[in-house]
Amino acid sequence: MNFLQPAVLGGLAAIGIPIAIHLLNKFRVRRIDWAAMRFLADSLRKNERRLKIEDLILLVVRCLLFALLVLAFARPVWQALASAGTGGGTVAAMVLLDNSASMQETVGASTRFDEARQAALKWLDSLDADSLVGLGLVSTRSDLVVPNPVPDLSLARRELGAARTSDRGTDLAQGIRQAFATLAPLTGRPREIRVFTDSQISGWDKLAEIQRLVAQNPGIALVPVPIGEGGPNIAVTGLSIDGGVAAAGLPLRVRVDVANFCDAPVQNIRVSLSTDRSPSVGETNIPAIPAGGSQQVEMTISFAEPGPHLLTATTPPDALKVDNERTIAVNVIKTVSALIVEGGEVDAMADRDGYFLANALVPVARDKSLRYYLGLSFARPAALDASALEGADIVFLCNVASLAAPAAKALSDYVHKGGKLVVFPGPLSNPAAWRATTDLWNLLPAEAGPLQTADAASPASSWQSSDFEHPVTALWNDPSQGSLGAIRTLRYLPLTPRPAPPGGQAPQILVRHADGTPAALEWGVGLGRVVLFDSGVTPEMTNLPLHPAFVPLVQRLLGYLTRSQEARLSLSPGESFRLNVEGALRGREFSVMMPDGTRRGGGRVEAEGEDSVIRFGDTQSVGGYQVFVAGGERPVGAFAVQLDPAESNLRPIDPTELAALTKPSEKKTSGVESRLVITREFWPALVALAAVLTVMEMILAFRFSRAR
């Protein structure tokens, strides 16, 4: 038992007040001559004992009342020994509460987040009243709801009560970094950062940085408080369109990744697909997923209508609901226009530079080609200008020697605005001339050297047969799909990949030769993409056009390029969505159907230069969003907010690694391995007892006819 305000105990002297009043009343005597003395004496004799007892009772009750009030103000508490670092005492602390998506894991009727909140509240209760506390909610971003430690602990309690989980991933390092910066200037109290988290391993990805921060701030203790131990979890960690172009009516291959984050293998996992919030359009069953492993399934669907669609993959419910489904947005196209620019001037169809390519792009019988989604057109390099490029979704340069500066400029503008360019060199291709044409040269992801020809000294180079890294060629990692190792390049331009431009991405190798040199590369330029092969698409350059993989490769390349914009349709929670729409929609209001099916006003279609743009920032929840412009029944756009797959792994970090964060020196400076913490306060009970005594005193005084 101890007192938080021991100085108030001096007020126990107030017990003397009722005694003094009692005595003063005895001494404040009025004298009076009296005749009827015998009646008085008789009454006194009869009541003397009773009066003394009543007086004593009242005096005791009144003294007790004063004593209880003084004790209540002194705030008596019951204290118990608690191990060091578990809280209590006077501190300046930053409380970091993990509100990432993994904290939504249910544990009975509550969630990990509820447990963490309760643990934080309990710790706040153990603090001395003169402690300072700040509060931050940490996920991939830090919301410092009480940015600086303040003495108003009730503010932290209130904010804790109002805190909610997010669908974001976990990055504890940035929250801890901010907390260190906040506490660094404070002096006069022990400083502490207390992190209430489920301790999933991905949250501590930047453990090295955190350890560095701990080392740099020896006066600030970092105390991770793990909540729970992470339960089993099955999650949809990936959903993508694989293969060709997503065109209306065409079968579309969908790839779903399902991961098992349990300690035991799971069996018979049902995976279903649905489109546009409709019931399931397809289901499959994964027979088994090993413990800690993942399984990929492929399903085929088709969209009847062109336009923006949502595609959702779902697994059976479990403790973490948020990762049981994953949604992507798909722009299903109606038609694609491809422009093939041929450098060679040959009339015979079969000898034309784009002949094999054209057949691979439209791999259907002639009578069906008119109804095919892809429309082909041909042009000469000299005719290449802005008008020729207008309406083209993708441009193929085949055996182009060089381009005139205006044509190169038009082509560069086309790519920067989102056009796709694929370059197949040919016998006429002149890298030196390309280099001279800056606009063309700058588009290319690699510097091309002079044309090389295979001969006895340098035999034809074959393509790699495995370990494909690019989505376009990843299909051939599966031996059952055939091999690209039989493709041999007879004449080629040696390619040297360009370094990554400032703020941009380095070129990606589409496919390599068996010796590791790149056979094809691609990169993004402006809003568009450029693919550069080292050889052409005629048999005199390579046997690729004659290889069975040629058509799938072209179709996959076409699909990849047409979907390159779709990366922007998958956002992280909180990331803003931007969509270019028709100019006619400018100024009109738009609304967004949220993942939970509710509609929310989004504002108006804005003008951004010549473009009309829809912007929407309220993307905190994972799931599919559909954008509707006022007056339209069909969505003009769709996008999906996706959960960080790492968030599904609920396994906690090794506790020994966390323990290492609490510095031994810090423990030593605290002086004791255990300390007293308040487990119970008694003042409310004392005040209640005093109230009861007050009522009792009034009743007794009334009964005893105490007028004074």
Place this chain on the structure above:
Amino acid sequence: MAENLLDPQAVSRGEALGLMARRIVEGYRVGEHRSPFHGFAIEFAQHREYSAGDDIRHLDWKVLGRSDRYYIKQYEQDTNYVAHIAVDGSASMNYGSGKVSKLHFAKALAACLAYVILLQRDAVALMLFDTERRDYLPRTDSLGRINHIMNRLAAFEATGHTSFGRSLEQLAQEAKRRGIVILLSDLFGDEEQLASGLQRLAFSGNEVIVFHTLDHAEITFPFTGVYKFRDLEGDAELQTSPADIRKSYLKNFEDYRQRIRRICEKFNAHYVLADTEKPLAEVLSGYLAFRRNTGRR
């Protein structure tokens, strides 16, 4: 000059009501009250047969003429009475919580009674006592003596204890003839002595009226706070909080009053509570009116 103890209002009401004897009294002259002696006065009472020695002037000649028998006519004789007014002069009578003490109230009441009695040509004798007779004024029927009575009353100062044994015995000796005895006292004495005194007065044929003179504070005990009570008839002191014992005191006091009342009733004495807080005229006229309404025996 003597203090004027006469309350004009009380006297005025007393004059109108008068203090008539409720029993047969033995007067010494013709008055307004019935005498025990039948004589030959004004009011015919009865016939009796003549016997030797009777005055033949009272012979009823008409009866003798008609019946030839000798009858004497007898008449009732009205007489006056002597009222003995006894005022308690013990120290306890000095108590007064209001403007007047019990003694002063008793003196004024005695003066008014004396005046009313003298006014109706009856006689008044005055006795002042505590443990025994302290002063005595023999009977007088002269209204002119009222000032003398008041002087004697005013000059008296209360001291000593209350004791009825000796004082009421002395009063009984003075009131040998049947008359009215009026006792004004707080009666804070021995109740047995009071009873024996009243018994003797009653056996003497006196009509006894007891004016139980009490202060209002003694009846209601209204004090709050802590008091030290000092005995007016001794050295005793008691300190207490009156509020604590009020209930018990009032019960004791009321029991005592009821015992006094029963003693009075036992000896056919009128018990009149004279609360000093009430106007004298109200106390006096109230009793006289009651007395008038109850009529003669």
